[in-house]
Amino acid sequence: MSTPEHQTNLQTLAFLAKCLADENRIRILFSVSDGKKSVSKIVEELGLSQPLVSHHLKELKRTLLVHVERSGPFVYYEIADARILRILEELNVLGRDLIDKRTTF
DSSP: OOOHHHHHHHHHHHHHHHHTTOHHHHHHHHHGGGSOEEHHHHHHHHTOOHHHHHHHHHHHHHTTSEEEEEETTEEEEEESOTHHHHHHHHHHHHHHHHHHHOOOO
């Protein structure tokens, strides 16, 4: 039987998993993992449109995965917690292992 605390943890996990379920958001997280970047720098690096990057940054900000810093007219984004990178790497390894073991698609 689940406790209310356990359910909250599941809700939190589902909230984060939903945010991470988009390839472009993951690409953005890796992009901002090596320092603060403006939207235009992320757009340039990833070859995505500015509206698309802004949309995904809004979702990453909402889930607290990126920090936002304003400096005059400029806005910079950086990863909020480096632990997310280790989690993404572990998910990548798990995914590859599962796909390697799969016999039917």
